Amino acid sequence: MIRVEGLTRRYGSTPAVDGVSFHVGAGELLALVGASGSGKTTTLKMINRLVEPDAGRVVVEGRDALSLPPHLLRRGIGYVFQGVGLFPHLSVADNVAVPLALLGWPRERARRRVLELLDLVELEPALAARYPAALSGGQQQRVGVARALAASPRVMLLDEPFAALDPLTRDRLQQSFDRLRRQLALAAVFVTHDVAEAVALADRIGVMRAGRLVQIGRPRELASRPADDEVARLLDTPRRQARLVAERLGADR
Amino acid sequence: MTGPLALLPEYLSAHVRLTLAALAAGVALAVPVGVLVSRVRSLEPVVLGLAGVIQTVPALALLAVMVPLLSSLGLPGIGVLPALLGLVLYSLLPVLRNTVTGLHGVDPAVIEAARALGMTGRQQLLQVELPLALPVVVAGIRTATVWTVGLATLSTPVGAPSLGNYIFGGLQTRDPASVLVGCAAAAALALGLDLLVSAVASGVARHRPALAAWTAGGAGTGARPVRVGAKTFTEQYVLAEILAGTVRQTGRPVEALTSLGSTVAFDALARGQIDAYVDYTGTLWTTLMGRTEAAGMSRQEVLAEVRRWLLRRHGIVVAAVLGFENAYCFAVRDDAARDLGLRRLGDLAPLAPRLTLASDYEFFLRGEWRSVERAYGLVFRERRSMDPSLLYDAIAARQVDVVTAYSSDARIDALKLVVLEDDRHAIPPYDAVVLVGPRLAREAKDVLAALGRLEGRIDVQRMRALSREVDARHRSPAAAAADFLQAARAVPPRDAGAAAPAPAR
Numbered sequence: 001m002i003r004v005e006g007l008t009r010r011y012g013s014t015p016a017v018d019g020v021s022f023h024v025g026a027g028e029l030l031a032l033v034g035a036s037g038s039g040k041t042t043t044l045k046m047i048n049r050l051v052e053p054d055a056g057r058v059v060v061e062g063r064d065a066l067s068l069p070p071h072l073l074r075r076g077i078g079y080v081f082q083g084v085g086l087f088p089h090l091s092v093a094d095n096v097a098v099p100l101a102l103l104g105w106p107r108e109r110a111r112r113r114v115l116e117l118l119d120l121v122e123l124e125p126a127l128a129a130r131y132p133a134a135l136s137g138g139q140q141q142r143v144g145v146a147r148a149l150a151a152s153p154r155v156m157l158l159d160e161p162f163a164a165l166d167p168l169t170r171d172r173l174q175q176s177f178d179r180l181r182r183q184l185a186l187a188a189v190f191v192t193h194d195v196a197e198a199v200a201l202a203d204r205i206g207v208m209r210a211g212r213l214v215q216i217g218r219p220r221e222l223a224s225r226p227a228d229d230e231v232a233r234l235l236d237t238p239r240r241q242a243r244l245v246a247e248r249l250g251a252d253r
Numbered sequence: 254m255t256g257p258l259a260l261l262p263e264y265l266s267a268h269v270r271l272t273l274a275a276l277a278a279g280v281a282l283a284v285p286v287g288v289l290v291s292r293v294r295s296l297e298p299v300v301l302g303l304a305g306v307i308q309t310v311p312a313l314a315l316l317a318v319m320v321p322l323l324s325s326l327g328l329p330g331i332g333v334l335p336a337l338l339g340l341v342l343y344s345l346l347p348v349l350r351n352t353v354t355g356l357h358g359v360d361p362a363v364i365e366a367a368r369a370l371g372m373t374g375r376q377q378l379l380q381v382e383l384p385l386a387l388p389v390v391v392a393g394i395r396t397a398t399v400w401t402v403g404l405a406t407l408s409t410p411v412g413a414p415s416l417g418n419y420i421f422g423g424l425q426t427r428d429p430a431s432v433l434v435g436c437a438a439a440a441a442l443a444l445g446l447d448l449l450v451s452a453v454a455s456g457v458a459r460h461r462p463a464l465a466a467w468t469a470g471g472a473g474t475g476a477r478p479v480r481v482g483a484k485t486f487t488e489q490y491v492l493a494e495i496l497a498g499t500v501r502q503t504g505r506p507v508e509a510l511t512s513l514g515s516t517v518a519f520d521a522l523a524r525g526q527i528d529a530y531v532d533y534t535g536t537l538w539t540t541l542m543g544r545t546e547a548a549g550m551s552r553q554e555v556l557a558e559v560r561r562w563l564l565r566r567h568g569i570v571v572a573a574v575l576g577f578e579n580a581y582c583f584a585v586r587d588d589a590a591r592d593l594g595l596r597r598l599g600d601l602a603p604l605a606p607r608l609t610l611a612s613d614y615e616f617f618l619r620g621e622w623r624s625v626e627r628a629y630g631l632v633f634r635e636r637r638s639m640d641p642s643l644l645y646d647a648i649a650a651r652q653v654d655v656v657t658a659y660s661s662d663a664r665i666d667a668l669k670l671v672v673l674e675d676d677r678h679a680i681p682p683y684d685a686v687v688l689v690g691p692r693l694a695r696e697a698k699d700v701l702a703a704l705g706r707l708e709g710r711i712d713v714q715r716m717r718a719l720s721r722e723v724d725a726r727h728r729s730p731a732a733a734a735a736d737f738l739q740a741a742r743a744v745p746p747r748d749a750g751a752a753a754p755a756p757a758r
Contacts, residue, residue, distance in 0.1 A: 050368060075371030085366025089384050099370050131478060131506035147370070 001026050001155055001187030002047060007056035009042050016042045018211040026154065027185035031202035033195055033234065039211040040191045044157050047189065048077045060155055075102060078148035078156040082163050084140050086132035092143050093128040099150040117146040122176055138169035145177065156181065156188040174201060196238035207231050258434065265438060267414040272405050272446065275337055279344030280394055287352025288378065297353065304346040312404045315339045316411050336408030343404055344397040351393025355386025388510060391454040395447050402443040406435065478506040479693060479700060482518050482527035487720045488579065488661060492531040494734030496687065499707060503699045523567045528693040529704065533579050534559045535683035539620055552682040568691030572704035577713040579661040580683035581621055583673045586648060590671035597674045598629050601655065608654040609635040611647055616657050621680050628679035661713050663721035710741060
C-alpha cells in the first residue's frame with residue numbers, strides 16, 4: 001500500500017532524511033520511533049508531500065505519488081497530527097465533512113457519512129453542531145480522526161497524534177484507534193517518540209537515527225535481536241519504566 | 254427648508270458616491286495585495302512601507318498633489334478624479350495592514366490541516382484563511398470607512414462636490430451654521446457607513462454555505478459563540494483574551510472582536526453584537542451618563558450608580574469589578590517630584606505657571622479637566638495636546654513637565670513616573686468592570702458566574718505587568734492572558750465580598 005524507496009531530504013547540505021526505504025502492507029501499522037530530529041516526521045510528511053523529497057520514490061496504492069498533483073494525492077491519504085488543526089470557524093460536522101465537500105459529495109450523503117463517522121470515533125451525535133473550541137482535547141482529536149477517515153482512505157499517516165493528551169485520554173484514544181485501524185484494514189505509518197505506544201500499537205517498528213532507518217522489524221524481533229546497543233536500550237525503556245513503576249507502587253503497599 | 258439644508262441632498266449624495274467608490278476601489282486593491290504580501294513575505298516591508306508613506310502625506314496635500322499630476326498626464330486635474338485617487342490611496346493602508354495581520358494570525362496547525370486534507374491553494378485561501386482573517390479585515394475596512402468619509406470633505410478644494418462644500422463655504426462666508434451642517438452630516442455619515450459595513454460583514458459571517466444548518470438543534474443553544482469585545486489599546490486586548498479564556502472554561506465557544514472604538518464597544522454590547530467587554534466606571538459616568546461631577550463620591554458610590562444605570566437603561570450586568578482603575582492621572586518624572594517636592598495635585602498650583610502640561614487630544618475638552626482646574630486652581634505656562642503614545646516620550650525627554658497618564662499604564666512603572674494624588678477627588682474613579690450584555694446575562698448564568706470569579710483578581714500592578722508583557726516583551730495578548738489564567742486557576746477564587754475594592758476616596 002505504501003512503498004518508500006531511497007527517500008532523501010536535505011536542508012542545506014545536511015540530510016534530514018537519508019535513503020529511507022520501507023513497505024507497509026494493507027492492514028499494517030508501522031511505527032517510526034527515534035529521538036527528536038531523527039527525521040521521522042520529515043519521512044512521514046514526504047509520503048503525502050507536505051514536504052517534497054529531494055530524491056527517492058513514494059508509491060501509494062500502486063501509484064507514483066510524485067507524479068500526481070499533491071492535493072489530489074492528499075485527498076486519498078488520511079492525516080492526523082498533534083496540532084489537530086480543526087477549523088475553528090466550522091462546526092464539528094462541517095469539519096468532518098470538509099474532505100467530502102472537496103470530493104463533491106451531495107449534502108445529504110455527506111450528512112449521513114458524518115453521523116456514521118462520529119459514531120465510529122465514539123462521539124455523541126449531539127456534538128455535531130458544536131464548534132471546536134467547545135470540545136476537550138480528546139474530543140478534538142477524535143474529530144481529527146473522523147475527519148481524516150471521512151473519505152474512506154485506505155492509507156493513514158499519523159504524527160504523534162496523542163502526544164498532547166493526558167494519560168487517561170491518550171490511553172482511551174489509543175484503544176479506539178487500534179480497533180478502528182484493524183476494522184478498516186488501514187495501512188498506517190505512525191510517528192511517535194513514545195516507545196511504549198509504538199510497541200502497543202504497531203505491527204512493525206522502524207527505528208530512526210540521524211535521518212537513517214537503523215532497524216525495522218516486529219517489536220519482538222527488535223527486542224531480541226537489536227541492531228546495536230542503542231536500539232536495545234530504546235526497546236528496553238518501556239520495560240525499565242514498568243519495573244520502576246511496579247517497584248514504587250509495590251513499596252507503598 | 255431653505256438656507257444651507259436645501260443643498261444637503263446634492264452634497265450628501267455626491268459625498269456618499271465618492272466615498273463608496275473610493276472604498277470599493279481601495280478594498281478591491283488592498284485585499285488581493287494583502288494576500289500576495291502574506292504569501293511572499295519579502296514584499297511585506299516594501300508594500301506596507303509604501304502604504305505607510307502615503308499615509309504620512311497630509312490628506313489635503315495628497316489630494317492637492319493629484320491636481321498637477323493628473324494635468325501633466327493630460328487627464329482632468331480638477332473634479333472627481335483627483336479626489337477619488339487620493340481617497341483610494343488613503344484607504345489602502347488600514348485594509349492592507351489588517352489583511353496581512355489577519356492572515357498571519359491564522360493558526361499554522363489549521364493551515365497544515367487544510368493542506369493535508371487536499372485543499373488547493375485557492376480553496377485554502379477562500380475556505381479557511383480569509384474566513385478566519387475576516388473579522389480583522391473588516392476592522393480595517395471600518396477604519397478606512399471612517400477615515401474616507403472624513404477625508405472626502407477635503408475633495409471640495411480640488412473641485413469635487415462633497416459635504417466639504419458646507420465646511421469650506423461656511424469658513425469663507427463666516428457662516429458657522431453651514432460649517433456645523435457639514436460637520437454633523439459627515440459625522441453622521443461616517444457612523445452610518447461604519448454600522449453598515451459591520452452589519453454586512455456579520456451577515457456574511459453568519460451565512461455559511463456549508464453544512465452548518467442541518468446540524469442545528471442537535472446540540473441546543475451551546476453552539477453560538479460568545480462574542481468578547483475590546484477597545485483599541487493593549488490593556489483591552491489582554492483583558493479581552495482573559496474574558497475569552499474564562500468563558501471558554503465553561504465549555505462554550507468564544508469569538509473575539511477587538512479594536513472597537515470607545516463608544517462603539519458600548520453600543521455593540523447594548524445591541525447584542527458583542528456579549529462582554531471591559532469598560533471603566535468613569536468613562537461610562539462622563540461619556541454615557543453625561544455626568545460631570547463626582548467630587549466627594551467614593552469608588553463604591555460611583556460604581557453603585559453606574560451599575561444601577563446600566564441595568565435599568567440597558568439591561569447590562571456588571572459581572573465583576575476587576576480591582577484596578579484606569580484613570581486619568583497627572584504624572585511627573587521622579588526626579589522632578591523629588592526636587593520640587595510634588596506629592597499631591599495641589600502641590601502643583603504655585604509651580605504650574607512655570608510648567609508645561611501635555612495630554613491627549615480629548616482631555617482638555619472633557620469635564621474632568623474643568624473639574625481639576627477648578628478644584629486646584631491650576632494655570633500652566635503651556636498646555637499641549639498630542640497623541641497619547643507620544644506623551645511618555647515627551648516627558649522622558651523633558652520636553653514637557655507634567656503629563657496626564659492612564660493609571661494602569663505599564664509605562665508609569667517603566668519610566669519611573671510619579672503619580673500625583675488627586676486628594677480633592679476632582680477626577681471620577683475609573684474602576685475596570687466586566688460588562689455582560691442583556692442576552693447573555695439572561696441566558697448564560699454559567700458564563701456570568703465564571704466571569705464573576707474575576708472579581709478583584711487584577712490589581713493595578715498585575716494589570717501593568719500584563720500590559721508590559723505585550724508592549725515591552727512583545728508577547729501576544731493571548732499568551733499574556735494564558736499565563737494569568739493559568740496562575741488564577743492555581744489560586745482558589747476569593748469571596749466576592751472580600752474582593753470589593755477598598756477605601757473611601
